[in-house]
Amino acid sequence: xxxxxxxxxxxxxxxxxxxxxxxxxxxxxxxxxxxxxxxxxxxxxxxxxxxxxxxxxxxxxxxxxxxxxxxxxxxxxxxxxxxxxxxxxxxxxxxxxxxxxxxxxxxxxxxxxxxxxxxxxxxxxxxxxxxxxxxxxxxxxxxxxxxxxxxxxxxxxxxxxxxxxxxxxxxxxxxxxxxxxxxxxxxxxxxxxxxxxxxxxxxxxxxxxxxxxxxxxxxxxxxxxxxxxxxxxxxxxxxxxxxxxxxxxxxxxxxxxxxxxxxxxxxxxxxxxxxxxxxxxxxxxxxxxxxxxxxxxxxxxxxxxxxxxxxxxxxxxxxxxxxxxxxxxxxxxxxxx
Amino acid sequence: xxxxxxxxxxxxxxxxxxxxxxxxxxxxxxxxxxxxxxxxxxxxxxxxxxxxxxxxxxxxxxxxxxxxxxxxxxxxxxxxxxxxxxxxxxxxxxxxxxxxxxxxxxxxxxxxxxxxxxxxxxxxxxxxxxxxxxxxxxxxxxxxxxxxxxxxxxxxxxxxxxxxxxxxxxxxxxxxxxxxxxxxxxxxxxxxxxxxxxxxxxxxxxxxxxxxxxxxxxxxxxxxxxxxxxxxxxxxxxxxxxxxxxxxxxxxxxxxxxxxxxxxxxxxxxxxxxxxxxxx
Numbered sequence: 143x144x145x146x147x148x149x150x151x152x153x154x155x156x157x158x159x160x161x162x163x164x165x166x167x168x169x170x171x172x173x174x175x176x177x178x179x180x181x182x183x184x185x186x187x188x189x190x191x192x193x194x195x196x197x198x199x200x201x202x203x204x205x206x207x208x209x210x211x212x213x214x215x216x217x218x219x220x221x222x223x224x225x226x227x228x229x230x231x232x233x234x235x236x237x238x239x240x241x242x243x244x245x246x247x248x249x250x251x252x253x254x255x256x257x258x259x260x261x262x263x264x265x266x267x268x269x270x271x272x273x274x275x276x277x278x279x280x281x282x283x284x285x286x287x288x289x290x291x292x293x294x295x296x297x298x299x300x301x302x303x304x305x306x307x308x309x310x311x312x313x314x315x316x317x318x319x320x321x322x323x324x325x326x327x328x329x330x331x332x333x334x335x336x337x338x339x340x341x342x343x344x345x346x347x348x349x350x351x352x353x354x355x356x357x358x359x360x361x362x363x364x365x366x367x368x369x370x371x372x373x374x375x376x377x378x379x380x381x382x383x384x385x386x387x388x389x390x391x392x393x394x395x396x397x398x399x400x401x402x403x404x405x406x407x408x409x410x411x412x413x414x415x416x417x418x419x420x421x422x423x424x425x426x427x428x429x430x431x432x433x434x435x436x437x438x439x440x441x442x443x444x445x446x447x448x449x450x451x452x453x454x455x456x457x458x459x460x461x462x463x464x465x466x467x468x469x470x471x472x473x474x475x476x477x478x479x
Numbered sequence: 480x481x482x483x484x485x486x487x488x489x490x491x492x493x494x495x496x497x498x499x500x501x502x503x504x505x506x507x508x509x510x511x512x513x514x515x516x517x518x519x520x521x522x523x524x525x526x527x528x529x530x531x532x533x534x535x536x537x538x539x540x541x542x543x544x545x546x547x548x549x550x551x552x553x554x555x556x557x558x559x560x561x562x563x564x565x566x567x568x569x570x571x572x573x574x575x576x577x578x579x580x581x582x583x584x585x586x587x588x589x590x591x592x593x594x595x596x597x598x599x600x601x602x603x604x605x606x607x608x609x610x611x612x613x614x615x616x617x618x619x620x621x622x623x624x625x626x627x628x629x630x631x632x633x634x635x636x637x638x639x640x641x642x643x644x645x646x647x648x649x650x651x652x653x654x655x656x657x658x659x660x661x662x663x664x665x666x667x668x669x670x671x672x673x674x675x676x677x678x679x680x681x682x683x684x685x686x687x688x689x690x691x692x693x694x695x696x697x698x699x700x701x702x703x704x705x706x707x708x709x710x711x712x713x714x715x716x717x718x719x720x721x722x723x724x725x726x727x728x729x730x731x732x733x734x735x736x737x738x739x740x741x742x743x744x745x746x747x748x749x750x751x752x753x754x755x756x757x758x759x
Binding site for chain 1: 533694
């Protein structure tokens with residue numbers, strides 16, 4: 143007992159020394175978590191008075207915590223629906239932060255070449271209709287690759303996930319059967335036999351450890367773990383590799399026609415170089431912040447993120463926002479009061 | 480012939496039970512050896528002094544999680560141990576059949592509730608009304624888990640104190656509370672304390688009740704703020720795909736076990752010095 147009260151005393155003392163900082167708590171998508179934590183760390187070294195604590199718990203959980211009012215802001219890869227917005231006590235504004243690609247990453251023993259997967263093949267793998275790597279529809283697009291005659295281990299997210307939302311949004315656009323049977327949501331009931339992982343990190347880890355597996359994760363997670371990822375056939379019929387440029391190309395159309403509330407999907411965009419599973423990811427910031435210090439800190443950070451912060455994107459495999467979108471967001475900043 | 484057969488059966492059974500005992504004990508040692516082997520490679524000064532790095536970045540430490548765990552488990556102990564202890568004394572010394580058996584039954588049920596459910600309870604009762612995650616809410620969740628453990632252990636060890644001691648004390652004119660405070664509890668104190676330590680050790684390793692109560696923090700957090708803790712750090716580090724994070728998860732596991740062992744040893748030393756245990 144004594145030793146514990148001791149520890150508490152020490153801890154309270156430590157807590158008190160850091161108490162002057164303006165603390166902001168946020169939670170949500172794991173898709174942009176690497177760059178968010180980098181940003182918040184960097185911003186803290188620039189402005190030691192601001193500590194933004196971000197935890198990647200999944201977009202779904204982030205939105206739930208925002209609805210429950212337990213976090214100061216949330217982050218999500220999918221824009222909120224009207225129904226979700228109506229449940230919020232304080233209206234939230236969508237701030238696109240970066241763009242990224244959802245990639246199909248795989249672990250096939252003895253296959254190190256970059257696979258080509260057409261969008262209907264991806265849909266049928268996740269529908270459970272293509273079950274073997276040696277399926278004729280896979281080998282047809284990948285001449286010269288020697289596939290094992292093994293079952294495909296299909297890996298998906300278990301938590302409510304913006305990455306899942308973007309992926310199923312894409313599948314619904316390319317496969318009528320997917321749209322009818324499964325649909326588009328942050329968590330869906332998966333038709334075939336699948337294995338679940340928690341968060342982008344969890345799915346990446348599972349693919350890394352499971353031979354013959356395929357999973358969908360944010361580009362950076364695949365690249366930083368040196369996992370291969372597939373080239374996908376886009377809506378214009380071109381094979382496109384997920385890169386920062388091909389994500390930017392997918393957003394080119396949306397940049398000019400962006401709706402005022404930024405709620406837009408850029409999956410399966412037409413365009414020679416457009417990567418078809420691309421997305422904006424958002425911070426959901428309450429439009430009213432009662433605490434003046436928090437308001438100032440939040441606005442200060444957003445301003446920095448939209449300008450200097452964007453320079454960090456490339457090193458972590460995210461695509462920076464188009465200029466037009468940044469300009470619109472700067473205007474939206476004034477709406478936070 | 481029959482004697483030889485009997486001797487053979489005796490020897491066979493004895494060695495079988497010996498093997499089982501070795502298996503039971505070696506599980507602990509295998510875990511410890513694995514942790515020490517993998518964890519010690521990763522423990523360095525930074526681990527104890529630095530804050531965690533961003534997702535996927537190598538380096539950094541878990542200073543905030545170590546302090547956070549001490550803070551949360553400490554608060555949980557301050558809340559849970561007194562309640563559990565007094566409830567245990569009630570069950571053992573003031574057993575009035577109906578209510579006591581209800582308490583006993585409830586405590587056993589509570590003991591079996593999955594820890595994630597306790598986390599949901601604390602989220603609903605503490606986090607939602609306070610409108611933010613906090614180390615305190617995590618401590619409440621852990622305290623709820625600690626109370627039934629301490630209650631039942633205290634009761635059990637008090638029951639092992641011989642009736643004759645109590646009767647002797649009462650016969651000499653001590654009031655009931657004096658008998659409990661100066662005779663029954665000191666006599667059972669070693670066992671009671673062991674029960675408390677076991678309970679604290681059990682909750683110190685829980686991650687599920689903390690996920691959405693104490694939450695997590697990459698900075699220092701106070702009692703009223705989200706706080707990092709070792710079990711939650713281990714959970715997130717272990718499911719991640721980064722080698723450096725796996726390394727840190729091992730180190731955190733070793734640190735957690737070391738903290739529990741230290742608390743254990745410290746408590747026993749305090750006890751050995753502080754109270755003389757009368758023999759029954």
